[in-house]
Amino acid sequence: MTIVYKKCVADGGIPEYMCDPCVNAEHGRVRSVAFIDKSLKDLLEAVSGTPGTKNVESKTWWETQIQAGLIIVVPTTRGTYDGGTPNMVTGFGDKKEMKSSKTHVTVFNDPNHTGNDDFYQSLEDNAENFLLAWRTESELRVANETLSTVDAKDAVEEDIDSFVVWSVTCTWDQRGSKKNVPIYNLGEVKDVFYCIDEEGSTP
16 A cells, blocks of 8 residues: 655645746726625525526626625725735644634725615624735736625715715734635626615616
């Protein structure tokens, strides 16, 4: 019998580095946000009705979940994402430390202040029921673990020309093999990040 020495992370297997000398860099800002019901977690990367397209990259799939009340869109935001901070724990054997997870923080400002106090209070109370998604210029990111906390504040500044906005801090941990947040092609999904009326139509 051949002995196979097991490892947590296999040697090699690193994907090809993508290099483009004429790169058109992705532009930043958390421009829109969505809260995805945790019941959809295992369906995000399933293949949609369009071959080669994942559910999370399908506009039709998003519209279906929005109409079902399983995805809540905050269409226009301004904010940041910290990229994740590693959480180190005491290691075993010859390893002094090992990375157990990464804590991720997204902070966004929502200008739709009036009438949304109950909405954000409910999100604070039920954070663990949602996955956070957000878009930049042409990329879509979706956390693969549910939120740990949502903290919404609506501070008022002294300046009479200032806007009162919801400043929302979302925090979650990612464990396992995917400690970084997956990046997807935004494509036509960008079209769902609009204010939606009761019939689900967009302007």
